[in-house]
Amino acid sequence: MRSLTFVIGSGRSGSTALSRIMAAHPEVLSLNKYMSSVAWAAFPEGPVHGAGFWRALSEPTPVYTRMLRSGVPLPKFLYNRLPQGRYNSSAAGVPALSLMVLPHLSDDPDGLLDELAAVVPGWPERAAADHHRALFDHFGTRFSRHHAVERSRYSTSWPRSCGPRSPRRGSSTCSATAPTVPCQ
Numbered sequence: 001m002r003s004l005t006f007v008i009g010s011g012r013s014g015s016t017a018l019s020r021i022m023a024a025h026p027e028v029l030s031l032n033k034y035m036s037s038v039a040w041a042a043f044p045e046g047p048v049h050g051a052g053f054w055r056a057l058s059e060p061t062p063v064y065t066r067m068l069r070s071g072v073p074l075p076k077f078l079y080n081r082l083p084q085g086r087y088n089s090s091a092a093g094v095p096a097l098s099l100m101v102l103p104h105l106s107d108d109p110d111g112l113l114d115e116l117a118a119v120v121p122g123w124p125e126r127a128a129a130d131h132h133r134a135l136f137d138h139f140g141t142r143f144s145r146h147h148a149v150e151r152s153r154y155s156t157s158w159p160r161s162c163g164p165r166s167p168r169r170g171s172s173t174c175s176a177t178a179p180t181v182p183c184q
Contacts, residue, residue, distance in 0.1 A: 001133070001140040006035075007151040019151035027119040029145035031136065033076060033100035037061070037151035041096075043128045052122030058117065060093025069093065078103035085111050105143065115142075 007022070009015030023030035042056035067074060079085055079098050087094045087110075095113060102109035105184060119138065136148050 001029075001146065001148050002134045003145070003147045004173075006137060007149055015151055019149055020089070022149045024175045025147075027146045029136075029139055029143055029148045030104060031139070031148050031150040032104045032152045033152045037096050037100050037165045046127075046132065047125045048128055050131070051121040053123065053128065053152060054117065054120040057097045057120065057135075058095045058113065060087075061096045061099070062093075062100055064096075065093035076100055079109060082109070084110075105139065 001176070006020045009017050009018075019030065019032065022028050024034070037115070038057060039061060041061075042053065044052070044056075046056060064077070068077065068080065074080070077094075077099050079087070079094050079100070082103060085094075085098075097116070098109050098113055102112045106112045116135075116138070120131075122134070123134060140146060140148065
């Protein structure tokens with residue numbers, strides 16, 4: 001992956017439109033809602049084995065599971081709209097990556113999750129940021145894309161966090177609908 005850009009903004013600021021425009025480019029991979037999907041559970045301190053990293057990506061996020069079970073329609077949760085999905089909120093919940101990210105990347109999010117399940121747990125012990133980088137590289141290779149853009153409203157705290165635990169320290173750009181903030 002040559003570059004990773006975070007598009008951040010508060011509600012109704014144009015960040016969704018900007019990320020959609022960027023994602024329309026044939027070399028751009030949209031990791032829409034990645035950071036809000038995996039949350040801080042996928043950024044533990046210190047090194048983590050591939051299996052531990054995979055758990056953070058594949059286990060349901062408790063707060064999102066409670067939101068789904070409430071019955072309130074949540075349009076950002078794309079997985080719920082798939083008639084053929086194997087996961088549901090009434091059982092064990094929907095894996096963190098499957099709820100918003102994988103349906104945005106593929107018409108077969110369960111197949112993509114299975115593909116990742118065969119690879120990610122075997123990754124070596126390393127910092128979480130290196131695991132994220134490897135995951136983004138995997139997606140880039142899988143979908144023949146060279147640049148990634150991530151957009152989530154909940155990413156507004158990430159520019160301050162673009163330190164050692166960020167996925168691409170030194171080569172990320174946090175683009176807001178206001179001035180651009182380099183993550184260094």
